[in-house]
Amino acid sequence: MSFDPQACYRAVQSRDRRFDGAFYTAVRTTGIYCRPSCPARTPAFGNVTFHPSAASAQAAGYRACKRCLPDATPGSPEWDVAGTVAGRAMRLIADGVVDREGVEGLARRVGYTPRHLSRLLVAELGAGPLALARARRAQTARVLIETTSLGFADVAFAAGFASVRQFNDTVREVYAASPTDLRGRRGGADPQPGAVTMRLAVRTPFAGRALLAFLAGHAVAGVETSGEGWYARTLDLPHGPGAVRLDLADALDVGETAFVHATFRLTDLRDTGAAVERARRLLDADCDPVAVGEQLGLDPVLGPLVRRTPGLRVAGHVDGDELAVRTVVGQQVSVLGACTVLGRLVSTHGTPVETGIEGLTHLFPRASVLAEVDPATLPMPRSRGRAIAGLAAALADGRLALDRGADRADVRTRMLALPGIGPWTADYVAMRALGDPDVFLPTDIGVRRALDRLGADPAPDPAAWRPWRSYALMHLWHSLDLDLEDL
Template identity: 50%
Template sequence: MHKDTQSCLRAVRAKDARFDGWFYAAVITTGIYCRPSCPVTPPKSANLRFFPSAAAAQQAGFRACRRCRPDASPGSPQWNERADLVARAMRLIADGVVDRGGVPGLASKLGYSVRQIQRQLLAELGAGPLAIARAQRAQTARLLIETTPVPLGDVAFAAGFASVRTFNDTVREIFAQTPSELRLRARSRQQSAAPGTLTLRLPFRQPLDADDLFARLKAEMLPGVEEWRDGAYRRTLGLPHGHGIVALRPLPEHIECRLTLADLRDLSTAITRCRRLLDLDADPVAVDEALRADPVLTPLVDKDPGRRVPRTVSAEEFAVRAIVGSGVVGYGTPISDPAGGLTHVFPDLASLDLPIARALAEVDLGVGSDWFQAREQLSALGIDVVTVETIAKRALGDPDAFSAADPAIRCGVRKLGITDLATHSTTWRPWRAYAGQYLS
């Protein structure tokens, strides 16, 4: 979108929050880049440059605006809507793959060469995987600086920087302040929290039907792994360096996220997985506008706009739950939860001595997976089409996942006069997963 100058200018002049994360506006005269919705008075159009990513703006020498905090924008919905190489790479980078395995690790997971990945990311995003991962590390560092008392030297390594010097230089370059200055500025805003707990705000694009989203999560909770307590959905997380506990509370302007982590290196990954669970990077206006084009769905969308698809923090976990059920929780790692009643992290596939777990271990269900290849592999295991499409929708994140044989959806369409659901549903593409949320 950043190449469509007129559309970008209209969004900036209207301070349209819908486009936050779609592109970034940089002001040549100040050297600052912003969200489209930044509250400051827009400069002359001749002084604006538009970038497809925060990393590209940073790489061009611009620093983040202190008022609108563009590094904390909702993620671009493109990376959850698409299944091509760039989208798969962006999902993996957000999950911390580059920090853990470098660009070769990213290339290995995608099955492409490092050169191919570099070329495609540069062409579409104006920055390569290292620059994108660096921007993410900077955001993680800022969160740790501003929301925890962790010593700054420890923050550097927890955020993924190779040295304190690199950490200091990066923070100063991107935020125009030293880490110490950022912490001093944040002290007056800090909220009290339990020791070892980070309290964050997860932004999203309006509207959000939080009642429907959290009701669906509550209806499926596994005792010991998930619970509803004091108005928040709580659950355990299995993360690359340890476990975590998260409490997610819906508020009008954001989702309050309280994280307790065994290892702070998992912060960025944990945030990404929580955002993915709640489908917070979706573009609900685009989805609802497309679905309203069908007169059958119009009253449903108008009644409850902004429905999301509840996804998962672990595709492997969701697949096991969808196929086997909840009886495997006891195989997970026991944990202590002084603030509630959580007892286990859901077991990983390697700890389950079940034929289906061994079979699922051979299927690529990761965030960077090929959605269509994963479907073929699941079907080859003898899994029925409704379950395969449910896994594609909830675990893989395909926004067009849909089965006309789904009993919950068929029940919802009986009163709508749709006689041939398989044919009628093609008009809802590429948002059939969201149409299913309005019908079930």
């Protein structure tokens, strides 16, 4: 991200943690500098300057904010080390990595020693990895207690606790109430045996129908299916296969919290937290649609599209490896053609599963499986088959990691080093798998068609759309399905 002051200020207004580490905000009137997500009152635009590093802000005479601690890494001249690592670690903790692999496993994934990672997290968030994982378990437990009829022992293990006693003690300490008090009369019956139904919070406006249309339009047979108002797919989870069905509808009241009803079918209840986190990624549930809409709505090209479909989300993905393979298959072919090829790939190399949901029959093939497949046997041009094999090998042996804990810049570099993978593929993966909010694909044929239909410059300068270029991209794609007379 270049240091366009207007784009930086918009990121500060949104307090979006995804921009922590990209730049620092220095406030002339207070003499302090902060990171973009600082919870303090947003200063006026005329009172701020932006710096690429903590060292730059310090050299200009500013001192570090005591609330957001932008200088959390002792001796480091760049906040992006601490900020990026902390954010990556938090996303992995939300996925349950500490519960499954311990602090050592978490530290290994982000490339630090456990001791140094703990120091970074304490400085950044005021708590170490164990305390953060405990808070995540408590939150998952509360949601399960209040929205399902699961027994408390099942809730305890589904939330990641090692024992019912630990579960009871933690709930009492965190919420000053027993599990029974929290449930009260709110525990509802699960609609089907073996299913766990939860409500996933999203900020409004939320364009649920547009998100459903995108997911349904890219669905791969056997792995995904959809119907009127709902979407479902299989999940390859740490302890076994699962599936999720999401009920998607529009919720357009600005500034409210809406809920997406999600029904999970899990082989092992210990995967509840991971399944919920992956469903939230799919929904782009952490998006601030008001901040996005306020900026993009001012643009002469995008403004009518934003007003027509407020709260449009960037569809995420539940599995970065799967998305990368799907993206390479889809290079230079239509979405329908790519889905057809991918359906054949799933039926031949995917893992059959029983989900209880009609149409969901397989898990997407794992990278380790595709790495062993002869590229000549894949239903695609030989060069693309070799690209799939090379990508799968890199994913399988750990040279490339596409979970939410990965460093985006490093991922892009590693992807571009693989044969058959170019900037369009790497950036599309960054947008959907890694949650990058500021991706633009100027060479995409859909973008060019959309701009042509709108009578806009076919080669626009998207700087005015920063730091929300991913959302601008989604609006342009979505416009292809709209009647322009309605704008």
